[in-house]
Amino acid sequence: MEDGVDEIGAGCEGWSVEKTLSIDMFTGGLFETNTYYLSGSGILVDAPEDTADWLQRKGYRVETLLLTHGHVDHVWDAARIQREHGCEVIYHPETEPMVLDPEFYARLGFPWRVDPIRPDRLLEACESVEIRGEVFQVLEVPGHCPGSLCFLHLASGILFGGDVLFAGGVGRWDLPGGDRDLLLGGIQRKLFPLGDGVKVLPGHGPGTTIGAERLGNPYLQDPV
Numbered sequence: 001m002e003d004g005v006d007e008i009g010a011g012c013e014g015w016s017v018e019k020t021l022s023i024d025m026f027t028g029g030l031f032e033t034n035t036y037y038l039s040g041s042g043i044l045v046d047a048p049e050d051t052a053d054w055l056q057r058k059g060y061r062v063e064t065l066l067l068t069h070g071h072v073d074h075v076w077d078a079a080r081i082q083r084e085h086g087c088e089v090i091y092h093p094e095t096e097p098m099v100l101d102p103e104f105y106a107r108l109g110f111p112w113r114v115d116p117i118r119p120d121r122l123l124e125a126c127e128s129v130e131i132r133g134e135v136f137q138v139l140e141v142p143g144h145c146p147g148s149l150c151f152l153h154l155a156s157g158i159l160f161g162g163d164v165l166f167a168g169g170v171g172r173w174d175l176p177g178g179d180r181d182l183l184l185g186g187i188q189r190k191l192f193p194l195g196d197g198v199k200v201l202p203g204h205g206p207g208t209t210i211g212a213e214r215l216g217n218p219y220l221q222d223p224v
Contacts, residue, residue, distance in 0.1 A: 020156060021038055021040065021153060021156050021158060022038070022039045022040055023036050023037065023038055023039070023158075023201070024036070024037045024039060024058065024060070025037075025201075026048075026050075026051060026054045027048075028048040028049050028050035028051055028054065028076075028077075029048040029049030029050065029073050029076055030049070030073070031048075031073040031204070032204060033046065033048035033049075033073040033074055033203055033204060034046070034048070034201070034202065034203055034204060034205075035047060035048055035051050035054075036160060036201055037055070037058075037060055037062075038134065039060070040133075040134075041063065041064075041131075041132035041133055041134050042060075042061055042062055042063030042064065042087075042132060043062075043063065043064045043065075043066060043131060043132055043134060044060075044062045044064070044065045044066070044081070044087075045066045045068065045151065045160045045201075046066070046067060046068055046074040046075075046162070046203060047065060047067070047074065047075055047076060047077040047078040047081050048073055048074060048076050048077065049073070049076040049077060050077065051076075051077040051081065052077040052080045052081050052084060055081070055085075061085060062081055062085040062087040063085075063087055063088070063132055064087055064088050064089075064090060064131055064132050065078060065081055065082065065085075065087050065088070065089045065090070066090050066091070066131070066149075066151060066160070067089065067090070067091035067095060067099070067117075067149075068148065068149050068150065068151070068160065068161070068162025068163070068203060069091075069092070069095060069098075069144065069145050069147060069148040069149065069162050069163065070091065070095035070096075070097075070098030070099045070145065070147065071098070071145060071163065071175075072098075072105055072110070072112045072114055074162070074163070074203060075098075075099055075114060075117060076114070078099070078114075078117045079114070079115035079116060079117050080115070082117060082118075088120035088121065089117060089118070089119050089120050089121075090119065090120065090121045090122075090123050090131070091117075091119055091122065091123065091147070091149070092122065092123060092124060092140065092146075092147030092148070092149050093122045093124065093147065094142075094146040094147030095146075095147040096119070096122075098114075098145075099114060099116065099117040100116050100117070100118065101116075102114060102115065102116060108176060123138055123149070124138070124140060125138050125139055125140040125149075126138045128154065134153060134155075135153075135154045135155065136151045136152060136153055136154065137151075137152040137154055138150075138151060138152075139151075139152065139190050139191065140190075141164045141183070141186040141187060141190055141191065142177075142179070142182055142183070142186065143164075143171070143173055143178060143179045143180065143181070143182035143183020143184070143185075143186055144162075144163045144164060144170075144171030144172065144173060144175075144178060144183055145163075145171075145175060145176075145177045145178060146177045148162055148163070148164060148171075149162065150162060150164055150190075150191065152194060152198070156199075157195075157197060157198050157199060158198070158199045158201060159191070159194065159198050159199065159200045159201065159210075160201050161191075161200045161201065161202045161203065162202070162203045163202070163203040163204065164183070164186070164187060164191070164202075165187055165191060165200055165202060165208075165213055165217075166202045166203075166204060166205050166208070167200075167202070167205050167206050167207070167208035167212070167213070168208075168213075168216070168217055168218070169205075169217070169219065170183060170184065170187065170217070170219045170220070171183060171203075181224050184219060184220060184224040185224040187220060188220060188223065188224060191210060192210060192214055194210055195210060195211075196209060196210050196211025196214060197209065197210070197211065198210045200213070
């Protein structure tokens with residue numbers, strides 16, 4: 001499944017937008033996982049199954065691969081992309097066990113084997129980091145899994161949210177390392193203060209905004 005290139009940013013009401021981003025999205029694999037390619041900088045966010053072939057068809061070159069977390073549906077093509085593009089790979093230190101051990105999922109009873117994805121840089125929560133000329137705030141919001149990161153592009157008000165916050169939903173917390181209260185509390189304490197106008201591009205499903213989820217997300221109506 002493929003979507004066209006969008007110029008995203010100007011619609012973030014209530015956010016001081018300085019620029020738009022040219023973003024192409026691809027949805028791949030059994031779990032219909034989203035990946036986002038920032039064409040101006042060569043940044044790719046997550047790498048679901050069939051992403052490598054999609055990049056090849058599009059003629060895109062990846063300079064940096066950001067992994068929001070280490071679940072198999074988000075990293076399926078990561079090792080191949082790292083090899084083929086020679087790109088740097090960035091993820092959280094707690095993601096390492098999931099992506100460096102080929103037998104990690106097999107030991108949990110899942111029929112998946114992930115080629116090791118070695119990091120060029122380990123990244124934790126920070127107010128500001130520059131990656132390929134783009135400046136992000138990095139937010140750590142565990143509860144779906146350890147080391148789960150969200151990347152807020154500061155100039156456009158766009159949040160690449162991984163499997164933390166969805167349109168009308170949140171990431172599941174019943175997998176190993178999951179924690180309901182940690183996830184819901186993290187969304188309320190870390191993502192809601194970003195402002196209602198922030199556009200959320202999630203790991204699954206359509207985009208949304210912080211404001212829409214604050215008002216209508218059924219999982220987030222009570223304080224945690």
